[in-house]
Amino acid sequence: MVRQQAKDGSRGMGARNRIYASFDDAVRDIPDGATLGFGGFAVVGMPINLYGAVARQGAKNLTCVSNSTRGGATLPADAPDMGQMIRNGQVKKVICAFTAPTRASQRLILSEYVDKGLIEAELVPQGTLAERMRAAGAGIPAFYTPAAVGTELAEGRETRVFNGREYLLEEALPLDYAFIRAYQADASGNLRFRRSQRNFNPIMAMAARVTVVEVEQEILPTGAIDPDDVHTAGVFVHRIIKIPPPPEGWWPQPPGSIVR
């Protein structure tokens, strides 16, 4: 069954109304100024289609959280990613584990905007990034971590010694929306990921008020996934959309098949 309007996206556990007909429907209510998380690591588990929908939707002043702002080399050059949103002028701030190219030869759209002072880039160690979202999803407002102690990223910040070792205080990073990609979903929103597709996706689903999922396989009837085999429970999932086959839907391509 298709629900066209989410009355209260932050709740809505009902199996009957999680399935959306289009990516555009599922992102319609993003307000300006929202904090959005985009899952995926390299292209795997990256919500390519939802990136496109958010770019079309046009919300502005967004804070965008993801591992990096580009999807890697296995996507065509015109595939949607955070770069597209940045070029659209939608992004106020990014929070990522990569905010600069890792090689001198690389170019990052983000860099131009950061250099001009148009976008703020908060660089966060990858494990801290994951843990800050995990904390948000677990009702933990703050925690201490050993990562980044003694580095530029810890300058001027609060540290504390436990058992003789210095740790850095980190606060939770809650999301208004999480956009993720899964392998399977049942109609009640229970998800499964395949292989390294899992990465940040379950964490972001737990950190978000509204979780929107693009799903690779046909959506299964409620209960088709054994309760022991669910990776992300449906209580953390609000909107699911089946990805159409290409060219309508975006899918990662085998390496070597990409003409950029």
Next chain:
Amino acid sequence: MVRQQAKDGSRGMGARNRIYASFDDAVRDIPDGATLGFGGFAVVGMPINLYGAVARQGAKNLTCVSNSTRGGATLPADAPDMGQMIRNGQVKKVICAFTAPTRASQRLILSEYVDKGLIEAELVPQGTLAERMRAAGAGIPAFYTPAAVGTELAEGRETRVFNGREYLLEEALPLDYAFIRAYQADASGNLRFRRSQRNFNPIMAMAARVTVVEVEQEILPTGAIDPDDVHTAGVFVHRIIKIPPPPEGWWPQPPGSIVR
């Protein structure tokens, strides 16, 4: 293959040497003064056989962590549990979410020892107990939680306000050994739990230096569990023992079948 002696239980990732022939072999090296975690919630996932082995092994001055000190009503009265270890004089301290009977009609072995000042009982809210072990397993030395704020358990302790709400500082609870029960294991230590058997067990495995698992089904060859379906990765598991059928091995019984 059977390994009789663990040279370095804290490591030993090798599939070839995780399978132990007996419960007694698997607990032989527990030193006096160790901190032990016992998984399970009610009887489900409770390491009944390992309780028995630790009681026979006889280590003393132990700190024992578990949800409660009794396994519930679906075990025969002579089944091993923490009560047996307490009567043995092995326990110095317990850290539990239940340290007193929940009904006036209930009797708890622990209570007699606490009343006499022989055992220290640290009472911890169940979610905080789980999170303190999760933190230990995640290299997080401390975190803040809303649970227990304003209660007797928070008296004299450090709290802090984040976003206008008061939270209590809690420290990680690392374990020297975790004793847990699983449904399936492969020879490399990958585990699966059935239904509510999961409970504290994956958390304790991650919090512990040495994780010892009693396994219900025949131990599977390495790789027999699909990587997407592993609940606890073998890197967190050091010793596995197949539970023999009754009467040699302890198994929960259907309710109503117990004569106490």
Next chain:
Amino acid sequence: MSERAKGLTRQQMCDRLAMQFEDGWIVNLGIGIPTLCSNFDFGDKEIIFHSENGVIGYGPLAAAGTEDLHLVNAGGQHVTLRPGAAIVHHADSFALIRSGRIDVTVLGAYEVAENGDFANWKMAGQQGGGIGGAMDLAACAKHVFVAMEHQTRDGKPRLVERCAIPATARGVVNLVATNLGLFELTSEGLALREIAPGVSVEEVKSATGCNLIIPREVPPVRSVA
């Protein structure tokens, strides 16, 4: 002691609270009286029952002889699973709780104070206690409902000005169902919202240990149609 038998049965108390559950709510029921809430017929409403030990979406108690020995609720009772159920471990189960996703927890209590404090983990004079997940639930659920007898076995009130025994959480209780009626904790104090059939307002007042806001008209406790 005669008051104890008076008014609603425990099932009726729980039915009344269960009527408040909204479609799609995630509900956590405490051990004891509150578990009776799951017997309510929710009709078209979809209610997701969550249990501290990581069961999301459990159903009725298992019939004798059909128990799955790997599956219990937080009270150790063998339950069934509804389609769409999912199992998580204890840390994720309390992530669900602490992140405020439990729409309501229904808990038992020894005492509820008019300021919304309540006590349910430690009996007077006891060493230690049985907290379980109650402190996490009480601090974090969107709504905290209490189901309890109106008085102790000795006839002492359980609705009080201030808790005499150690509190489970402060200022969190929204709604209380007792055998005598339904009570709402408001910013002005404790209000009698509905009264049990056959019970007078005076009886409720005399059995209560704090001020009661009594509206001009107090309807009878709504019952199952």
Next chain:
Amino acid sequence: MSERAKGLTRQQMCDRLAMQFEDGWIVNLGIGIPTLCSNFDFGDKEIIFHSENGVIGYGPLAAAGTEDLHLVNAGGQHVTLRPGAAIVHHADSFALIRSGRIDVTVLGAYEVAENGDFANWKMAGQQGGGIGGAMDLAACAKHVFVAMEHQTRDGKPRLVERCAIPATARGVVNLVATNLGLFELTSEGLALREIAPGVSVEEVKSATGCNLIIPREVPPVRSVA
């Protein structure tokens, strides 16, 4: 610039570090040169390769045409899985890292200082950086090995007294393999342990930006039998 070509190949540098891995070790390889460590023949040793994105127990790179599009390592390369592999999510993957269960991480670096500091996330003059998981790994792994060219393209030393660019972690590096040799960070300073064939001690010293402890005899870098 001629020093750059001199001495060990990148594969030989990584082979030498891989020789140090012990049976049962959990190993995390950084992007770039360190990934070559997985080409080493570990014989009877069981080495578990872990990747930040939650892959525990990956194997060789997938052959062209056989790639699983759902499976990459931390460098985005399509890899295979070994029997016994397990997948976890990002938070659990870094739980493994922060809890000290990674026996060794091999990382690339721009600079390594004689006090064990190293820098690999931010080039000089750059805004922002590419940290990835390096700070978590460097702070928490039991051993931190570095594989890098001995000098920059401009012929500047990468082994230095103090890092000139922002550090990734302080005092954590144990062992460094460069094209010129194998270096150990000791409490007394940086020690040359083995030297690349065809390279003189004087060449190593002149290409190095800090004091070097030179034992009386410096054996050649051990190579694969």
